[in-house]
Amino acid sequence: MSSFDDSDAFEAAARPSLSARAMAARPATYLDGLNPAQREAVETLNGPVLMLAGAGTGKTKALTARIAHLLTTGTARPNEILAVTFTNKAAREMKTRVGTLLGEAVEGLPWLGTFHSICVKLLRRHAELVGINGVTGPNGASDAVIETATGPTTHLKSNFTILDTDDQIRLLKQLIVAAGIDEKRWPARQLAGVIDGWKNRAWTPDAVPEAEANAFDRRGVELYAAYQQRLVTLNAVDFGDLLLHTVSIFQNHDDVLDQYRRWFRYILVDEYQDTNVAQYLWLRLLAGGHHNICCVGDDDQSIYGWRGAEVGNILRFEKDFPGAHVVRLEQNYRSTEHILAAASGVIAGNKGRLGKTLWTAAKGGEKVRLIGHWDGEEEARWIGDEIEAMQTGTRGMDPKTLNQMAILVRASHQMRAFEDRFLTIGLPYRVIGGPRFYERLEIRDAMAYFRLAVSLDDDLAFERIVNTPKRGLGDKAQQKIQMAARQNGVSLYEGARILLEAKGLTGKGAKELARLCDGLQRWHAITLTGSRSHIELAEIVLDESGYTEHWQNDKTPEAPGRLENLKELVKALENFDNLQGFLEHVSLIMDNESEDAEAKVSIMTLHAAKGLEFPAVFLPGWEDGLFPSQRSMDESGLKGLEEERRLAYVGITRAEEVCTISFAANRRVYGQWQSQLPSRFVDELPEDHVTVLTPPGLYGGGYGAAAPQADTFEERVAKADVYNSPGWKRMQSRGANYQTRQPSEAKNIVIDAEAVSAFAQGDRVFHQKFGYGIVMGIEGDKLDIEFDKAGSKKVVARFLVAAAQADDVPF
């Protein structure tokens, strides 16, 4: 995995290994099986090309064939091709597919990646042009050859750190407080969103238009400027900066731009409908000379408007690049006739489309299935049962493996219902797009230690770990350190040293802080002398800092997993020569796409599902307010609704054979029950292509059935206040970033006394946390219930259910 070597990829241009080998490959291999439209898109090599590719029309196939064609015909060398995708996954897939097309020649194509990963590479070379750089050579050049302690010379590049959303918010919060602004009126989260929006439009603080600035009270812009200033001091950039800075460099330094225009002779862009203004400018600048740009997109699949994506970019392609060759891919190879028709029916409700008519040669197949449920939990239950049934074949359909099925939700909080249910019945599932590996608490902590070891003045990292694990350094002590640092104009680490020197701290805190500082100094020395390998160093840091021990002593259920992750982190170091190299790239490689062998149902958001396909797809939660999302409609009106509709279109078109749409009449929102109306998109489905299923339902009728009697014992149990019952423990950790409360293993569930008398031995009960159980016995006001244990269907866990005092239970 040493392909992340940041060595100058351009220099490799002299080495034509891949193209040489590719030349030898038979052209027929990659042109085979392409339809005329795809072939046209592949073979029109020069000048601007816009590929309007509908869902499932083989656009990735065409795109990869185009790359193969460029290489095979000797039109471009691997490093002269700039191919941009939106996700790492898409980039990886494209790389693999090009490799397959051209034999095993996958090395090369150094400039195939996401906008972000490419910008990181570019920015590492030119960061000094935007004033960001911790490593400066004689002439202020980041590439400078520098004398270091390790040897005569070392080739260094800018070592800025990339902040993630958490860091960003933490920083903004500090600035808001420092500016004496009310945190309630200017929540850091919101400000981060506003600034992000500005960056997506490639506005630097001084370039934010008046009207926009005024809309945010001007303070927004002031804070933005202060934030950028702070980032420079910290030698850091955030996600938005990666693009913003790169665009600024291209705009203000013609020589640099010209160089890249010469280098990148062919540009390919996937998912062009999702480019935002900054990305658009970036592309237009780079393609400015030769116009050899090929964009692929589908205006009907534009679902990132909230992130600044402009469908307008695709609509105006022909204006931006006169003489553009437009190719439409309209033959769908993925879905059945009914599924395609249903999707087309829904998307037809949108105005202002480029308009494509997808068609398929495949006839027949399953109609789209529609089903209404009583509530969200029943929906999850039904889908769970249906998935189990589908494995052996149900309703006349072929059996499907779990890997062939997916549940696509609008908002990630919808996932929990499914996870809960699947745990209860022991159905293997995988959540795609959860917190990424490097976003996890323990990884971020460990990384902060590593960052500090590499450079002692990384204040953000210092702040993060001074008191993790607990060192008796609370708010007061940390303020003192900050003060000492600010007064002397030094880093927090130096500040801490000064504070200790001046005996500004006493007792345990002082001792621990001194130990930490000594440790940091020691580790830093190792990075300089290289007396230990970076892997050993990482282990030393984690051990000596007490961080590993901290998790070993932790008794929460996650602790073992976190220790595992730490081990994995250290293992990942093997792919790098030193810590610096690792730190530069970790955020790009640590994608937690572990390919596990076990068959599992996938659960993901509709956004995460773009580009994927599954034989069977479930689309739950089609209720107005949830989908289309109320917020989207409130904020963006018709435009928002249309984007939601495109999302519906994306969802349906993920399905190859079976698509099941469902909604519930009642759903818990913020812990409160709310009745829901079916989504307006449900009524937009063309009836001829839909079958309505009847749910078996505990209440016997699904949506529209009479409401059940309130307070059945099941409900009483479900309402039990689990967190306040004996045997449940709440856990909290103080700290800027996390606070968790977790129940230990339950012994007792408290329900109200009246409910206890409603139980009889042998009753089948249902509890929202534990799932199904059976009442084994009743002693006075105590019930003995055996719950089906999560993860297997065997009944193992046994709980005592005690009646609460009348005033214990807030009904």
Next chain:
DNA sequence: TTGTATCTACTTTTT
């Protein structure tokens, strides 16, 4: 300084 209970405000979607 740390641990715990209680109040409050919030949940789209992501590189």
Next chain:
DNA sequence: GTAGATACAA
């Protein structure tokens, strides 16, 4: 139903 903020006890 959750996580962060806050208040207060240990």
